Amino acid sequence: MRGTPPMQPSAAVRATAAMQALGTLRAVRAEWTKLRTVPGSWWLLVAVVALTVAAGGASAAAVTTEHCHPTPAACQEDTVKLSLTGVWVGQAAVAILGALAMSSEYGTGTIRAALTAVPWRGRLLTAKAVVVSALALTTGALGVLGSLLVGRLVLPGNGFTAEAGYPPLSLADGPTLRAAVGSMLYLGLIALLALGVAALVRDTAGAITVVLALLYVFPVLVSLVSSEKWRERLQEWGPASAGMAVQATRNLHSLPIGPWPGLGVLALYAAAALLAGGLTFRLRDA
Template identity: 30%
Template sequence: MSTQQPPMPQAPSPSAPGWQAAPGGMPSGYHSPIPIVRTHLGHALASEWTKIKSVRSTMWTLGVFILLVVGIGIMAGVAVRGSGDLSGQNPLSLGFFGLLLGNMCIITLGVLTTASEYGTGMIRTTMTACPSRGRVLAAKAIVFFALAFVVTLACASFVAMVQTSLLEGQGARTPTTGEWLKGTVGVSFYIALLGLLSLLVGSIIRHSAGAITIMIATVLAPLVIAMFMFASSLESVRQALLEYSIPNQLSVFYANSLSDSGPSGWDPLWIMLGVTAAAFAGAYALLQSRDV
């Protein structure tokens, strides 16, 4: 009974695609014909931009944000216009009400940008495609901040122009260049940083509902608590909560602070920048040490 020997494997031809011949004529190894490009931050930014513009939550949150900021801003201008003489009033200050409510939408979108990936398991695919976790977090932060800032600036500027034209001739004063800058660019930077802080909290908590609850409490709780502090022994605590609450810091950009002391000028922006930087460092450290 004869036994057939399996055929010996043949060496690949030096002319086969992907194989390079050594000086002796034998193939030296496989080299992919597909060009290999070293990945960088630009690739991560393109990926995050594709994701954030593809999900429905972005359209809904930004759509409601625009509706609140523009709608409430214009309604406030129309209501104040019919109230009579507005001598000395800054018309830009009426944009505060819409932005105060609208920032809840930016907070929600910021949390969902990171936390939703943990809920769906998409974060595993993201980290497999880009093992550099710091690069992923930086790309998410840059894309979200740019989007939030541009949308907020467009809405705030539009509302400011409409309010100025509505109240022209009603006794309201013409805003100075500094007031225009703070009431549009300054407040847009602040709200974009607040949204970025929400994104980082979402990365730390890894739970959408929990992170949104924490951020809404951060925005509203200090002011609400301060309103119910009647004891004289707690006056200093009450004053600090009022001064450093987010609604009061937003009002500082329109020179309508709830107190005579506390943050003024551009101080709220530097405070939010410092808090966001600390949160970024914490989110980065946890991202490097925890499993996805």
């Protein structure tokens, strides 16, 4: 090393870092090209928005203040959470999108071409994570905004008026904004969870089954638990039930887990799935 000018190594390191950043950017662009050139992806993106808004609107339309005694305010209805119910349905499409980004490569065999073009597996998985989470956030934003708009239009007709103690839904309201942003992030994390699971199991049907079971079957099983203490504990630790806590805007003290800690639990699930999937991806033969 003697005689080497001291500036050279750091310049070389910077150049390498710049090249790696460029390589990752190119990998992200290629992943986006892959995704947008398969028609099924567009149907899934439309499905995320449509399912979220439709299911949210239907839920909002189905609930009225008629059964509230003595006054509508007595119901303590969380109208924000009610309007965002559709996220519960839209997450299925997000999960499929996230899983397919990886599993379809194994299903069609394109994984080998993908890895000869981008042999650094961490980079390839990162690029996929960037693309699916960005799409989940974007479609999630559209779905959440659409749901809140529908709720704002439908709810007053069902008795949830400002006079009755239910101000119109507005993002200017702190908890409402938190629920909206949180729901978007929720969908982003679901996409990453599904991607990680798909990298682990390498099969479309398998990956989708595992993720949907975690999201939908787990809560059903929890509801069958007779011990109230255990039921609550499992709700705290279920990916969907904990993550959905971020939508609550009323009676926060009675929730099994707070809004942000709940989303944090889901983030742990997503991180664990990505880590396990990433290690498998790196170590196993393609």
